[in-house]
Amino acid sequence: MSGSCYSAPQHEKSWTTIRRAREDLFNWSPWSKCSKTCDGGIRTRTHQNRHTTIDSAGNVTSIESCHHFGCNDTAINCNSWKTKGLLDSQTEFIEPITSNGIQLPAVQIYCDMEMENGVGVTVIDHDGERDVYVHGYEAHGSYSFNVTYDIPFEHVVAIIDSSQFCRQFVRWKCFAAQMWDGGNQKWNTYWTNRSTAYLATNEYKPPSLFFHGSEKKRICECGISQTCQQSNVLCNCDINDSIWRSDEGYVTNKDALPIVAFFAGDTGHSMEKGEHFIGPIECYGTA
Template sequence: MYWIDPDGLGIGDDPIYVFCNMATGSTAVPHDSESPTDVGHCAEPGCYSREVNYVASSRQMLALADLSAQCYQSIKYDCNYAPLELNGIDYAWWNDKNGVPQYFWAGSGNRTHICQCGIDGNCVDPAIKCNCDAAAPVQLSDDGVVTKKEILPITKLNFGRTQLETSSGVHTLGPFECSGQVVVDGMPSSCEDLWKTGHTLSGFYSVMGNLMMESVYCDFSKLPHESGFQSWVGFVDIKSSPTYFYVRKLYNYFAQLNTPIPFETEMVNVGRAMNSTTGIFTAPRTGKYFFSASGNTNFPASSYTLLFDISLYKNGYSVGTSRTDSYSSSSNLKTFTLQAILDLNKEMKFGWAFR
């Protein structure tokens, strides 16, 4: 027996005491219903019911299942004139980890009544799906292994139709067992992939997104299904292949309308996506881009309203405009600001122009 902590060392629920089979590589979580147990005598469907109490919390068992390649649980029912199903009526079932009734007793069925002999096609009566369904006054048995790890472990057992003195039913439920390590193919694409490969330190990580690397925050004090486990931050591509510029237009006169404004001074141009001579920015990759322009407009004295418009152009079409106006008997200085976040495809053209 060993102590393990599937939901994270020192975080979450307390460690659990389990049986580790070093020969098979399996981990078994014990419970209080492993011994053969007589269901007694009662008539109605599910009139006998037994809760299954494990030595581990539900959270720890969920973490164990998520980290394991496969999980399974054996179940056996020894019967004498005690059918699991008869004439279309289910007298017995078990409840999964979410409390949902399940009627299959082997394999990974979809709530459909069946036992291992029904899967193998060797039940005592070819017309039935479980040996016990023969409802014969002889000792029979159904023995199988449930392998659908998404709904394990079994949390409750329910049996019925054992009202006759000659009827009997005895259930034996094996421990919740898991083995193997889940395999993450290729680069991790989520915090869950990182968690499955052994990461336990919460923090910022780079993962493979649909089109490019993305930055995420992983809170490994939580499990993958819990809120806040993964928070999306942004595209790592912006950081690994940066594109930003700062250009200025100071003195050279330029008065052409609807024409990209050229810039004389190039302060910064990382990525060389901005051509300051033509005033055109060419998107180096598809993504979101932030643009900001600001400046001063020197208005002369005027007896009527003067307007100054500067626009953002994407592939030759205006996508935003900032307007400044003046109505003054003396010259004056006005400021303007124009900002935008644009979705640009690779090779799209962008620039500023007077209107």
């Protein structure tokens, strides 16, 4: 009726009360870092009650214990550190086990406890995690960059082999620098891994060019996803024009990891150039 006031039914009032209570209950700040990296510490989070009552008003602080493991403890990987109770991303000692069951000496490694929903990602860094400029190398693969990892190579391989999932990002930015020389049926630019080698005479296995687990040769990420900037190429850099382009993606086939070297060519003329970037290895899970 005109001029009357609407009064919400009781079930609507009840739902509003429940919703507000849930907002208050779950409106917590993120947990702080543990106060100690080992031997037991505490972490806290706070909650601001916006709908204050006589019973509940202002900030509420929650406290829990953390990092109960010993300061001299080790694990086989960061996934194992997760099961020991590691919560924060930090450097830890690990003792990886090879495929032959040999436990290797302990090395320090970075454990990322935020990626992949906090399962414990083992991150292996190296000296190629930056854009490296390439110019003045015309012959196929005449430029080379050997990747030096922060831990011994046998440790790198053991971590990869004992993990369920591993990946490594690689990118080649190009300016008039073709990756595949179709006329000579040879790669100008490529990388190699622990089980591949390449010579211009093709005496050895072909270079690695695997993205997202693909074992197809002569194909980049854009070729797999059919998103190359021209439909007649399988790699953006094979357009070979005077525009900065890039081919990039994750190598996820464990047999094609780690990347050990990057080679480039077709950068000998004045306009031809490129930049390569190789990311860290990231592994998690147990094989």
